[in-house]
Amino acid sequence: MRIAMIGTGYVGLVSGACFADFGHQVTCVDKDAGKIEALRRGEIPIFEPGLDALVASNVKAKRLDFTTDLTVPVAEADAVFIAVGTPSRRGDGHADLTYVYSAAREIAAAISGFTVVVTKSTVPVGTGDEVERLIRETNPSADVVVASNPEFLREGAAIRDFKFPDRIVVGTDDERGRKVLGDVYRPLSLNQAPLMFTARRTAELIKYAANAFLATKITFINEIADLSEKVGADVQQVARGIGLDNRIGSKFLHAGPGFGGSCFPKDTRALVKIAQDHDVQLRIVEAVLGVNDIRKRAMARKVSNATGGLRGKTVAVLGLTFKPDTDDMREAPSIPLVTGLLDMGAKVRAHDPVGMEQAKKELPEIEYCTDPYECARGADALVIVTEWVQFRALDLERLRNEMAQPVVVDLRNIYRPEDMAAQGFTYESVGRAPEPKV
Incomplete structure (x- = not known):
C-alpha cells in the first residue's frame, strides 16, 4: 500500500520507517527542508536505537523516501497519517492543534480518490471530528474517511514496540476505513497483535x-x-x-x-x-x-x-x-x-x-x-x-x-x-x- 506520513518527528519517522519495513511504499513529509535534506543524507535527527539502520535499509530498497511537498504523496496514498506535534498550549495546558489542523487543510487540497486520513498524533477527544470538518470544508468532493490510530511507543524501544505491539487501536466506524487500516497492519498479524476497532472518539x-x-x-x-x-x-x-x-x-x-x-x-x-x-x-x-x-x-x-x-x-x-x-x-x-x-x-x-x-x-x-x-x-x-x-x-x-x-x-x-x-x-x-x- 502507499502511505504518506505527515511529520518526521519521533512518531512520524519511526512509524514511517516501520511501515516501509513491512513492505509498504512510504513517503515522509516535513516542512523543514533542512531536516528532509539531512534524512536524505542518512542523518537521523533523533536518537532511537536501531532507527538509523532501519531508515537506511528501506531507503536503499526504495520503499521509503522524504519530501517537503505533500501534493504528490497524498494524491497517490491509500492512507495519510498525520503525525505532527501537539505540544501543550502556552498558558492553559490544552494540546495545541495548530499543526494538526494546518496539515488537514493541506491534505484536503491534495486528496485524489478514496483516501483514509489517520490522526497518529496524540489529540484531544473530538479532534477527528474537526479534522473531518476541515477536510470537507476545504474539499467538499473529497472521498475520505477520517480515523484515529494512536501510537503507544516508548522512547528507546520504539521499533520493537511498533513491530510487537500490545495492541493496535483503530478508531473508525467506516467499513472501508477499517479494511484499509486492516491491510496496513496486516503484516503484524504474524505477531498476533490484537487489532482493536472502535469508535473514533473512543x-x-x-x-x-x-x-x-x-x-x-x-x-x-x-x-x-x-x-x-x-x-x-x-x-x-x-x-x-x-x-x-x-x-x-x-x-x-x-x-x-x-x-x-x-x-x-x-x-x-x-x-x-x-x-x-x-x-x-x-x-x-x-x-x-x-x-x-x-x-x-x-x-x-x-x-x-x-x-x-x-x-x-x-x-x-x-x-x-x-x-x-x-x-x-x-x-x-x-x-x-x-x-x-x-x-x-x-x-x-x-x-x-x-x-x-x-x-x-x-x-x-x-x-x-x-x-x-x-x-x-x-x-x-x-x-x-x-x-x-x-x-x-x-x-x-x-x-x-x-x-x-x-x-x-x-x-x-x-x-x-x-x-x-x-x-x-x-x-x-x-x-x-x-x-x-x-
Missing part, C-alpha cells in the same frame, strides 16, 4: 487514559517510596510484592525523581483540560500532576540534606535525559534538579551518554564532562538521575578516589546500600533506609 480517549494511568502508577510508587523511607521499609521489595499480583503488574513501579518526557506530562495536563471542558473533575489525575511537579523540585533538597548544604560545593550529575536510550530532554527531572542545585549555591557538572547537546539548550550554565569519572572529579556529591546502562557498573573505588567527598545520591536505586557502604560511601537512595558506613 480511540482518542484510549491514548490519554493509558498515559494518565501509567503516570499514576509512577506517582503512586513514588509516594510509597517516601513512606518507606520514614518507616524503614524497602520500596523495591514493596514494588515487587505488589507487582507480582497480576491485577497490578510490575511495570512502571520503579521509584525515582518523577516522570518527564514528551508524553506523560503533556498528555495528563491535556486530559485534565478536556475533562474540565466537559464539566468533569479528574481528581486523581490532577493530584498526579501536582505530586509529580513537587517531587521533581524536591530532589535538590534531597541532595542538599545528604551533603549538609550546597553553597560553594560541587555536585556531579550523571544522566540528563528523562530516560535512557533517548536524547529527549523534554520535562526531564534533571532540569528542576539542576536548577534547584544552582539556586542553592552549588556548582554543577554533568555527563550524559547521548543527551548533552540537547541538555545544553535547557541548562547552558553548567559544565559538561566527557565521562562519569571526569564528572565526579573533585565533586562533593554525585547524583544519579537517569539509569543509563553505562552507570550500572561504575568502578566504585575509582569513583570514590576522584571525589572530594564520597557522597552518592542515587535517584534510580541502581546500587545496593550495603555495597556502597562497603566502599566507604555515604549513600542515599529512594525509598530505602541508608546502610551505615563500614
Whole structure:
C-alpha cells in the first residue's frame, strides 16, 4: 500500500520507517527542508536505537523516501497519517492543534480518490471530528474517511514496540476505513497483535487514559517510596510484592525523581483540560500532576540534606535525559534538579551518554564532562538521575578516589546500600533506609 506520513518527528519517522519495513511504499513529509535534506543524507535527527539502520535499509530498497511537498504523496496514498506535534498550549495546558489542523487543510487540497486520513498524533477527544470538518470544508468532493490510530511507543524501544505491539487501536466506524487500516497492519498479524476497532472518539480517549494511568502508577510508587523511607521499609521489595499480583503488574513501579518526557506530562495536563471542558473533575489525575511537579523540585533538597548544604560545593550529575536510550530532554527531572542545585549555591557538572547537546539548550550554565569519572572529579556529591546502562557498573573505588567527598545520591536505586557502604560511601537512595558506613 502507499502511505504518506505527515511529520518526521519521533512518531512520524519511526512509524514511517516501520511501515516501509513491512513492505509498504512510504513517503515522509516535513516542512523543514533542512531536516528532509539531512534524512536524505542518512542523518537521523533523533536518537532511537536501531532507527538509523532501519531508515537506511528501506531507503536503499526504495520503499521509503522524504519530501517537503505533500501534493504528490497524498494524491497517490491509500492512507495519510498525520503525525505532527501537539505540544501543550502556552498558558492553559490544552494540546495545541495548530499543526494538526494546518496539515488537514493541506491534505484536503491534495486528496485524489478514496483516501483514509489517520490522526497518529496524540489529540484531544473530538479532534477527528474537526479534522473531518476541515477536510470537507476545504474539499467538499473529497472521498475520505477520517480515523484515529494512536501510537503507544516508548522512547528507546520504539521499533520493537511498533513491530510487537500490545495492541493496535483503530478508531473508525467506516467499513472501508477499517479494511484499509486492516491491510496496513496486516503484516503484524504474524505477531498476533490484537487489532482493536472502535469508535473514533473512543480511540482518542484510549491514548490519554493509558498515559494518565501509567503516570499514576509512577506517582503512586513514588509516594510509597517516601513512606518507606520514614518507616524503614524497602520500596523495591514493596514494588515487587505488589507487582507480582497480576491485577497490578510490575511495570512502571520503579521509584525515582518523577516522570518527564514528551508524553506523560503533556498528555495528563491535556486530559485534565478536556475533562474540565466537559464539566468533569479528574481528581486523581490532577493530584498526579501536582505530586509529580513537587517531587521533581524536591530532589535538590534531597541532595542538599545528604551533603549538609550546597553553597560553594560541587555536585556531579550523571544522566540528563528523562530516560535512557533517548536524547529527549523534554520535562526531564534533571532540569528542576539542576536548577534547584544552582539556586542553592552549588556548582554543577554533568555527563550524559547521548543527551548533552540537547541538555545544553535547557541548562547552558553548567559544565559538561566527557565521562562519569571526569564528572565526579573533585565533586562533593554525585547524583544519579537517569539509569543509563553505562552507570550500572561504575568502578566504585575509582569513583570514590576522584571525589572530594564520597557522597552518592542515587535517584534510580541502581546500587545496593550495603555495597556502597562497603566502599566507604555515604549513600542515599529512594525509598530505602541508608546502610551505615563500614
